[in-house]
Amino acid sequence: MPTSQISTTVNSTRPHNIILAQLPADEYAALAKHLVPVDLPLDKRLSEPNQPIEFVYFLNTGLISTDAVTLKGEQVEVGVTGREGFSGLPALLDQPQMSHSVIIQGSGEGLRIRSAIVRAEFLKGGMLQKLVHAFAYLQLVQITQSVLCNRMHEVEARLARWLLTSADRMESEYLHLTQEFLSQMLGVQRSTVTVAAGELQRNGLIGYSRGRIHIIDRPGLIARACECYGIVNQSYERMLKKDENGVVYVL
Numbered sequence: 001m002p003t004s005q006i007s008t009t010v011n012s013t014r015p016h017n018i019i020l021a022q023l024p025a026d027e028y029a030a031l032a033k034h035l036v037p038v039d040l041p042l043d044k045r046l047s048e049p050n051q052p053i054e055f056v057y058f059l060n061t062g063l064i065s066t067d068a069v070t071l072k073g074e075q076v077e078v079g080v081t082g083r084e085g086f087s088g089l090p091a092l093l094d095q096p097q098m099s100h101s102v103i104i105q106g107s108g109e110g111l112r113i114r115s116a117i118v119r120a121e122f123l124k125g126g127m128l129q130k131l132v133h134a135f136a137y138l139q140l141v142q143i144t145q146s147v148l149c150n151r152m153h154e155v156e157a158r159l160a161r162w163l164l165t166s167a168d169r170m171e172s173e174y175l176h177l178t179q180e181f182l183s184q185m186l187g188v189q190r191s192t193v194t195v196a197a198g199e200l201q202r203n204g205l206i207g208y209s210r211g212r213i214h215i216i217d218r219p220g221l222i223a224r225a226c227e228c229y230g231i232v233n234q235s236y237e238r239m240l241k242k243d244e245n246g247v248v249y250v251l
Helices: 018-022 025-032 113-124 127-152 155-170 179-186 190-202 219-223 227-239
Strands: 035-038 045-047 055-069 075-081 101-114 175-176 208-209 212-215 240-242 248-250
Touching: 018 127, 018 208, 018 248, 025 113, 025 127, 035 055, 045 055, 045 219, 055 113, 055 155, 055 179, 075 127, 075 179, 101 155, 101 175, 113 127, 127 155, 127 227, 127 248, 155 175, 155 179, 155 190, 155 212, 155 219, 155 227, 179 190, 190 208, 227 240
Parallel strands: none
Antiparallel strands: 035 101, 045 101, 055 075, 055 101, 175 212, 208 212, 240 248
16 A cells, blocks of 8 residues: 555454544544444434534444524535544634534444544644545535535436435445435425435336435436536545455545
């Protein structure tokens, strides 16, 4: 493995989270004694707008959704995170609160730690800092592309893109998502989502029943998705690689 890659040999006892798995032994040890295993059920709120970010959550499995929220409580998803990252990024950048809502949209499990502890280690300038910068870049790519996508593209293409992105981050072709939630994330009426999801199902691209979505034809769904999926996915594929053992690391 080239020395220019930000990676280390992954210890089998390490968490499944990509960042924690790649830390050198000393950096991981500094965090490990403070990490608390937690279940992350659907709809669990990790951060609220304009509230202090007390904890950082590193995902091992599951899906985090970052949503922009209006004063009326309307929301649109601007980014998703899987085991490549964590919640609470602003706290590491000397911002004690964030303007968005951060919730679990795919149940899983992970590790919780006080944000002040992670920030102290981050400021030491070691591997953690490099990995956080890489993760922050991927989040920026997602969020900025979401702005264009929500303004310029049709609902069906946006839905296809969102399903693919969520499946990528969860590393699963099965998603538990209600039409009500999808309408909130896409910023459209529920009836509009019903039509778009129905079209994808009729064409054999997805299966959908009682809030459970199965991506049946990934190439076909990619063809239906807008260009935003490819743009964002290229950044992830460029920065997240697999070694000869199938272990994911950050380039």
